[in-house]
Amino acid sequence: MNKRKRQIIHAARQLFIDKGFNDTSIIDIISTANVSKGTFYNHFGSKNECLIAILEETREETVSSRYEMALNQDPSDKDILIKQIAILTHVNRKRNLVQIFESLVGNTDIELKKALEKHMIAELNWLASRLIDVYGEGVRDISYECAVQALGMIQQSLRVLTMARSKQPATPEEVVQVVMNHVDAIIERQLKSQHILITPEVIQALQLKIKQKAIHKEALLEQLQGFLDRLTPEDPESGIEYTKYLLKELNSENEHIHILHAILSAFNKSFRGTSHEAEAHEISITIWRYLHMKKEMKK
Amino acid sequence: MNKRKRQIIHAARQLFIDKGFNDTSIIDIISTANVSKGTFYNHFGSKNECLIAILEETREETVSSRYEMALNQDPSDKDILIKQIAILTHVNRKRNLVQIFESLVGNTDIELKKALEKHMIAELNWLASRLIDVYGEGVRDISYECAVQALGMIQQSLRVLTMARSKQPATPEEVVQVVMNHVDAIIERQLKSQHILITPEVIQALQLKIKQKAIHKEALLEQLQGFLDRLTPEDPESGIEYTKYLLKELNSENEHIHILHAILSAFNKSFRGTSHEAEAHEISITIWRYLHMKKEMKK
DNA sequence: TTTCAATTTATACTTAGGGTATAAAAATCG
DNA sequence: CGATTTTTATACCCTAAGTATAAATTGAAA
Numbered sequence: 001m002n003k004r005k006r007q008i009i010h011a012a013r014q015l016f017i018d019k020g021f022n023d024t025s026i027i028d029i030i031s032t033a034n035v036s037k038g039t040f041y042n043h044f045g046s047k048n049e050c051l052i053a054i055l056e057e058t059r060e061e062t063v064s065s066r067y068e069m070a071l072n073q074d075p076s077d078k079d080i081l082i083k084q085i086a087i088l089t090h091v092n093r094k095r096n097l098v099q100i101f102e103s104l105v106g107n108t109d110i111e112l113k114k115a116l117e118k119h120m121i122a123e124l125n126w127l128a129s130r131l132i133d134v135y136g137e138g139v140r141d142i143s144y145e146c147a148v149q150a151l152g153m154i155q156q157s158l159r160v161l162t163m164a165r166s167k168q169p170a171t172p173e174e175v176v177q178v179v180m181n182h183v184d185a186i187i188e189r190q191l192k193s194q195h196i197l198i199t200p201e202v203i204q205a206l207q208l209k210i211k212q213k214a215i216h217k218e219a220l221l222e223q224l225q226g227f228l229d230r231l232t233p234e235d236p237e238s239g240i241e242y243t244k245y246l247l248k249e250l251n252s253e254n255e256h257i258h259i260l261h262a263i264l265s266a267f268n269k270s271f272r273g274t275s276h277e278a279e280a281h282e283i284s285i286t287i288w289r290y291l292h293m294k295k296e297m298k299k
Numbered sequence: 300m301n302k303r304k305r306q307i308i309h310a311a312r313q314l315f316i317d318k319g320f321n322d323t324s325i326i327d328i329i330s331t332a333n334v335s336k337g338t339f340y341n342h343f344g345s346k347n348e349c350l351i352a353i354l355e356e357t358r359e360e361t362v363s364s365r366y367e368m369a370l371n372q373d374p375s376d377k378d379i380l381i382k383q384i385a386i387l388t389h390v391n392r393k394r395n396l397v398q399i400f401e402s403l404v405g406n407t408d409i410e411l412k413k414a415l416e417k418h419m420i421a422e423l424n425w426l427a428s429r430l431i432d433v434y435g436e437g438v439r440d441i442s443y444e445c446a447v448q449a450l451g452m453i454q455q456s457l458r459v460l461t462m463a464r465s466k467q468p469a470t471p472e473e474v475v476q477v478v479m480n481h482v483d484a485i486i487e488r489q490l491k492s493q494h495i496l497i498t499p500e501v502i503q504a505l506q507l508k509i510k511q512k513a514i515h516k517e518a519l520l521e522q523l524q525g526f527l528d529r530l531t532p533e534d535p536e537s538g539i540e541y542t543k544y545l546l547k548e549l550n551s552e553n554e555h556i557h558i559l560h561a562i563l564s565a566f567n568k569s570f571r572g573t574s575h576e577a578e579a580h581e582i583s584i585t586i587w588r589y590l591h592m593k594k595e596m597k598k
Numbered sequence: 599t600t601t602c603a604a605t606t607t608a609t610a611c612t613t614a615g616g617g618t619a620t621a622a623a624a625a626t627c628g
Numbered sequence: 629c630g631a632t633t634t635t636t637a638t639a640c641c642c643t644a645a646g647t648a649t650a651a652a653t654t655g656a657a658a
Contacts, residue, residue, distance in 0.1 A: 019407075038607065157496050163508075164504035186485065188484065335638095
């Protein structure tokens with residue numbers, strides 16, 4: 001991603017968190033980011049589009065943190081799941097961004113609406129599949145029902161707790177912990193008699209909305225090669241080595257998925273604090289998604 | 300309430316439902332309501348204030364429908380509770396208004412925020428106390444926890460179902476039914492080991508926010524007398540009789556609460572379809588609230 | 599180092615919408 | 629009827645989103 005674009009996104013994100021979306025004007029954003037109006041509109045068609053970019057960035061951050069957290073862990077470990085869920089709240093720092101996203105549910109901008117729906121569905125898909133990891137295949141039929149209700153409870157709890165602003169505010173982990181306990185009870189009950197709202201038809205209708213665009217391997221390799229070319233001897237040696245390895249491994253016909261996973265995490269960390277951090281992160285995400293796509297296709 | 304004000308509120312409500320809050324301009328509202336800009340600003344300080352009025356009207360409609368529904372029914376009947384809960388969704392016709400209310404969560408207008416919080420707390424209070432009606436005193440400690448989670452699940456379910464727009468959309472009753480089944484499971488679990496988010500401190504912090512203004516009996520009597528004076532022999536005889544009875548009963552030192560309840564319902568219905576409908580309705584609500592206040596004070 | 603295309607900047611402009619101000623007309627009420 | 633309040637019509641102000649454009653800057657290729 002472009003340097004300017006990042007500049008703008010970060011300024012905008014901070015302003016949105018501090019003052020809210022509506023109370024932040026384009027002028028605010030461009031003067032904080034030290035760019036001109038023209039540049040802003042070169043990168044974003046509108047203020048909403050800028051918000052969508054932030055939403056996407058935030059999501060990517062969440063996804064990659066969750067991947068890292070699950071690395072080399074037992075997928076059925078309930079505590080890991082709880083921590084993973086809580087990450088979303090952490091990433092939306094200080095909860096202010098969540099409020100913004102919530103506040104856009106009723107928005108009439110079609111693009112924005114679609115973006116929000118996409119993110120919600122992605123979250124549901126992820127959680128439903130993780131619930132199956134934790135509770136076993138037996139809950140497959142009710143996994144979406146439970147995912148929906150879990151997210152609903154978490155959101156509402158956070159809302160009420162924020163509203164009350166009690167002295168000792170509950171951490172996201174505590175909230176998720178209690179809610180997952182409720183989910184536990186619901187699952188136990190549902191395994192006996194299923195009264196479900198989120199039926200297979202509903203899920204299918206949702207999936208039709210999301211059609212993730214496929215990641216093309218060539219484009220990915222090109223991106224990675226370009227990244228490598230731009231590295232200099234000043235850059236961390238380990239990072240260069242990881243990059244070369246990733247390139248080699250992805251070039252081969254049959255990737256070693258698990259090894260790639262491990263390397264990716266190290267690759268990502270090795271550029272932390274350098275000027276390449278952002279791009280390295282972006283590349284990690286893309287590869288992670290690529291691997292995930294592969295895995296899905298095998299099924 | 301004033302005739303003009305009603306005119307404006309109804310035009311605005313319809314427009315908000317049809318086009319959304321942001322996409323409805325003041326011009327739209329006043330031209331639909333056939334009033335001038337000056338009149339609009341005579342009644343509402345701003346567009347937001349108009350929205351708050353709609354919110355309040357909607358709430359009153361909900362509250363009174365619920366009262367009517369519970370009349371002479373067993374308070375511990377779970378089906379009645381389900382129907383009562385679903386009323387909120389019905390009143391916010393076609394769900395469009397709900398979206399609007401949701402979309403204001405992140406709003407920065409302090410008055411609007413307060414209004415929304417007040418309504419949410421009122422809903423929580425109501426539901427928590429109804430859960431005790433249904434499940435008994437044993438659930439008092441967890442009643443708010445359950446109320447919060449129930450509302451969270453309902454909202455989220457409706458959101459997802461709306462998003463999916465499956466062919467056979469679930470009715471609000473079905474949604475509430477399934478969610479209450481989940482709540483049932485949660486209660487069962489919680490009665491053994493309580494892991495609660497919505498602690499007494501949180502609840503107390505909430506209550507501090509709401510401080511309902513007391514209803515003064517004199518003002519109420521005056522309003523009712525004024526209403527009676529404006530009735531003519533053309534108006535339904537039953538309605539006149541009910542009004543006189545209410546006046547007499549409220550004037551006595553010790554009101555017969557249960558009888559008043561029954562009469563109120565009849566009073567309300569007898570003016571339906573007449574030009575006094577709106578005011579009669581308004582008066583009913585006030586008296587209901589007054590009675591409710593009395594009952595609370597006795598505790 | 600020069601050159602040429604793309605990007606960025608500064609600035610001025612358009613448009614939409616919320617809200618204010620005010621004088622004249624209409625409705626309401628004692 | 630006369631006085632007071634409400635309503636109307638109209639003009640105006642301000643903010644903020646988005647457009648347009650010419651001049652300046654950047655950056656990479658030659």
